[in-house]
Amino acid sequence: MVSKTRIARRRFLSATLALGAVLRFPASAQAAGSTHSSGLCQLSAEQEVGPYYIEDELLRSNITEGRTGVPLLLNIALVDARRCLPLANAIVDIWHCDALGIYSGFTKTKQSALPPGPMPTGAFGPPPGAGDLHGQLSPPPPQGKPTDRLTFLRGVQRSDAHGNVVFQTIFPGFYPGRTNHIHFKVRVAGSAGDGSLKGEHVSHVGQIFFPEKLTVLLMQDRPYRDHRIQRTALADDEVFLDQQGAASIARFQALDSSAASNGLRAQIIAAVDPESEPVAAQRSVGAFHG
Template identity: 40%
Template sequence: MTRRKVILAGGAAVAAVGVGGSIAANAFAGETDTADRKSGAESCYRLTSETTEGPYYIDADKLRRDITEDKEGIPMVLRLKVIDAETCKPLRNAAVDIWHCDALGIYSGYESLSTGGGGTPPSGAPSGAPTDQPSGAPTGAPPGGGGGGGHEEPTDDERYLRGTWKTDKHGRVEFRTVFPGWYRGRAVHIHTKVHVDGKWTDAGYEGGHTCHTGQFFFEEAAVIASGKVAPYSTSTTERTTLTEDTIYDQSGTTGGLLKLTYGKGRIAKGVIGSITMAVAPDETHDSTDTQPGASASTAS
C-alpha cells in the first residue's frame, strides 16, 4: 500500500468553466456515453493496457477537472469511465490523474527538459512550418534520457495540464483541457493513473493504491487536422506517427485509443475524447518499463 495525498489548490476544488467552442461547451451536459447505451456489451473482459508512467509524473497536487490554466490550444473535453474488468461494474470514487504536454510538446514542471518546440525556428533552420507537417517519421533516433519508467525530478513550479478528479457513481469522470501537441520520439498522447481504496478528505485524496497506469492515444486524422491550427502549426518538431510509437500496442481501445468527436473541418472549435477503462482494482500497477517496441530510451 502506498500513501498519496492530493493538496487542494486554494482550499477548494475547481469547478469546470467554459473553454470555448460549441462542441466542448456542451461536453459536461451529462449525456449517456456509448458504453452505457450498449446494454451490457461493454468490452470489460479485456484489461486496458498498462504502460510506462514516463519521466514527468508529479504525484497529483491539483484536484480539479479544468486543467487548462492559460494554455492555448484546441479546447478538449476528456470523458472517461472506469469499470472493474471482471465484474463490469463501475468504480465509484476512484481518483483519476491525467497529465500531458501542451500544444508545443512542453510538460509543466519540466519545461527545461521537454523536447517540444515552436515559434521562431533557430538560426539556420528552415523558416515556417513544414509543408506536409505534421506527417512523416522522425529522421533521427529519439532523444535519450527520461525513457522507460525512469522518473525525473521537477525543474520548475508550473502545473498546467495536470489534474486529479474522482469518478461518480457511474464510474465517470470528465476533464477540460486542450488537445495535446507532439514531441520527438512519441505519438500524441495523454498519461493517466487510477487510484482506489483511498479516502477523500477536506485535504484531498489519501492512501489507497494505483490499480492502473496507462496512456491515451489519438487517431492520425485528428492529429494532422490539429497541425493546421495555431499554435500547433508553429511547431518545428518532427512527429512520430501512431503506428511508429513504441508505447502504443496497436490494440485500439484496449491500448488506450480514444474515440474522438469533432466537426469535420472544424476541429479548432473543440474535441471530445472518450474511452472506457477496464481495470483490476485489487491489483497494483504503479508503472511498468515493459513496452511493445524495442526502444526503452524513448521519451515518454
C-alpha cells in the same frame, strides 16, 4: 463584435453541460454485469507512466490554465473488471504536454529538438532518409525531477457513481519520439475516511491516443504548427506499437458541425481491477520514455 475566442469558449462551456447526454457511461457497460458479452470488462492494457508524472496534483476538472490549443472535453469511464460494474470513487490523475510539447513541472527540461517556428515540409513524419527518428531526435529521458512549480495540463478527479470523470483540457501536442497522447493513472482510495488521497494504491496506468487522421488535421493549425520538430506518427510510436495502444484510442465527436478545430469531446473506457497493483509497462533501455 464578439471575438472568435469568446465564441469558441462559449461553445466549449455549453458542450460541458451536454456531455452527460452524449458521452455518459455506456448503457452496454451497465448491463455487462449480467451479460458479460460486451467486452468492456476485459482488463485494459497497461502503458508506461513516463518520466513526467508528479504526485499530489490539484483536485479539479479544468486543467488548461490558459494554455492554447483545440479545446478537448475528455471523459474517462472506469469499469471494475473484477465485478463488471462502473468503478465509483476512484482517483484519476491525468497529465500531458501542451501544444508545443512541454510538460508543466519540467519546462526547463529539453523536451523538443528544435525551437518553435514554421513547420517544415513533411512535418507529419520522418523526412526521407531520416532513418530511426526515435534514435536520432530523442533526447535522453529526464530523471523525473521537476524544474518548476507550474501545474498546467495536470489534474486529479474522483469518479462519480457511473465511473466517470470529465476533464476540460486541450488536445495534446507532441515531442521527439512520441505521438500525441495523454497519460492517466487510476488509484483506488484508501481507508483514511477523511477524503484525502492517502493510503490509495495504483490499479492502472494508461495512455490515451487519438486517430491519426484527426491528429494530422489538427496539427495543421496554430499553435501546433508552430512546433518545428518532425511529428512521430501513431504507427511509429513505440508505446503505441509495443503496449497495445490500438486498444487505447479514444472515440471522439466535434463540439459542433463546423470543424474539429473548434473543439472536441472524447471518451476512453478503462477496465481495471481495483484490488490489484499491476506493474506498468516499460520499454527497453535506450528508448525514449514519455
